[in-house]
Amino acid sequence: MRIDLHTHSSASDGTDTPAELVRNAAAAGLDVVALTDHDTTRGYAEAIAALPEGLTLVTGAELSCRVDGISMHLLAYLFDPAEPALLAERELVRDDRVPRAKAMIAKLNTLGVPVTWEQVARIVNDGSVGRPHVASALVELGVVPTVSDAFTQDWLADGGRAWVEKHETDPFEAIRLVKGAGGACVFAHPAAAKRGRMVPESRIAEMAAAGLDGIEVDHMDHDPDTRERLRGLAGDLGLLATGSSDYHGSRKTVSLGEFTTHPDVYGEITRRATGAFPVPGTGGV
Numbered sequence: 001m002r003i004d005l006h007t008h009s010s011a012s013d014g015t016d017t018p019a020e021l022v023r024n025a026a027a028a029g030l031d032v033v034a035l036t037d038h039d040t041t042r043g044y045a046e047a048i049a050a051l052p053e054g055l056t057l058v059t060g061a062e063l064s065c066r067v068d069g070i071s072m073h074l075l076a077y078l079f080d081p082a083e084p085a086l087l088a089e090r091e092l093v094r095d096d097r098v099p100r101a102k103a104m105i106a107k108l109n110t111l112g113v114p115v116t117w118e119q120v121a122r123i124v125n126d127g128s129v130g131r132p133h134v135a136s137a138l139v140e141l142g143v144v145p146t147v148s149d150a151f152t153q154d155w156l157a158d159g160g161r162a163w164v165e166k167h168e169t170d171p172f173e174a175i176r177l178v179k180g181a182g183g184a185c186v187f188a189h190p191a192a193a194k195r196g197r198m199v200p201e202s203r204i205a206e207m208a209a210a211g212l213d214g215i216e217v218d219h220m221d222h223d224p225d226t227r228e229r230l231r232g233l234a235g236d237l238g239l240l241a242t243g244s245s246d247y248h249g250s251r252k253t254v255s256l257g258e259f260t261t262h263p264d265v266y267g268e269i270t271r272r273a274t275g276a277f278p279v280p281g282t283g284g285v
Contacts, residue, residue: 003032003261005058005269006075006188006216006244010125011043012062013132015249018043019050022284026052028256032266032278034058034077034244039093040128041081051281058270058278062188063178064093066168070197071158072187074174075216075242078273079183086177089169094128096167101129107162108134108155113143131156132251147251151195158196175211182275186214186242191230192221201233208237213272218243218259220252240265 008014009021016024018035021043025033035047035057044059051057060077079086101120108115115137123133123140135150144150153160169177171187178185187207191198204215217230218241234241243259246252270278 001031001263001266002029002257003263003266004030004244004247004257004259005032005034005060005077005186005242005261005266006036006062006219007033007247007256008037008062008249009035009043009047010127010249011040011046012037012128013130013248013251014127015251018047019284021247021249022047022051022055022057022281025256026055026281030055030257032056032058033256034060034075036060036062036075036077038062038128038130039064039090039097041090042128044081048279050284051279053281053283055281056278057281059276060183061090063090063174064166064168065171065174067171067199067203070199071168071195072171072199073189074171074178075186075188076174076178076181076183077186077269078276078278079178079181080275081181083181083275086181086183089174089177093167093169097129100164100166101134103164104131104134104156104162107164108138111161113138113141113162115141132248134162136251171207172210175207179211182273184213184269184273185211186216186240186269187212188216189219189221189246190215191226192219194221204233205237208239212239213269214240214242214265216244217241218261219246220254220258221246240268242269 009018063074135147
């Protein structure tokens with residue numbers, strides 16, 4: 001089985017619609033794909049309706065968190081999307097995205113970059129606005145060559161010249177909320193140093209004690225040595241080690257299925273989660 005547990009659609013900051021995403025996942029030879037848009041579940045219905053036969057969909061979300069002033073992301077799988085407490089927290093995070101994006105645009109304008117909210121809104125379309133959309137606008141304007149190049153201290157990285165803080169959930173609270181909604185949770189790309197400051201391993205150990213299920217080990221932002229270190233950390237802490245592409249369509253160069261999760265790990269995630277079940281494809285529409 002080929003299992004990719006971290007992808008994004010146009011419901012947040014990917015370029016594929018949810019329907020295109022599942023079709024592309026099947027074409028890439030995946031057996032299981034997780035839809036983990038940022039702080040939203042809006043893509044579920046479209047993805048399920050289009051789900052090709054032979055492909056299983058894991059519903060999820062990537063939750064924006066912050067601990068000790070460090071931004072981090074928590075992948076939540078197979079939770080009940082209607083559970084009130086987790087839903088309310090996701091809405092708090094989402095509601096802060098538009099004013100944050102407009103504040104980043106204002107900072108960019110003071111730096112001489114002629115980006116506008118109208119330009120960013122066009123790029124967002126029906127998605128949930130985030131830094132990658134602002135980064136795409138910078139690419140359009142020729143300020144940076146790629147989206148990744150916008151995530152530096154010169155521009156949009158944490159603490160960068162055009163960075164603006166947003167509402168983010170304490171990860172210990174997020175773990176509690178995900179568990180309360182019947183989900184399983186994995187720390188996304190925990191050693192992606194180029195994204196900014198990293199959460200120390202001592203904090204990850206505390207999260208493991210609080211109910212964290214796993215850490216994302218095999219990821220494009222982790223080099224081989226880092227992956228090996230994280231695999232050892234997962235073993236020491238009794239955490240599951242996952243792998244995934246963090247696919248964003250054309251917004252990133254990574255391909256669906258570039259990194260994958262072992263079937264035994266996937267099986268353990270589905271065993272632990274009780275808020276929802278994986279959805280088998282029946283042919284799509």
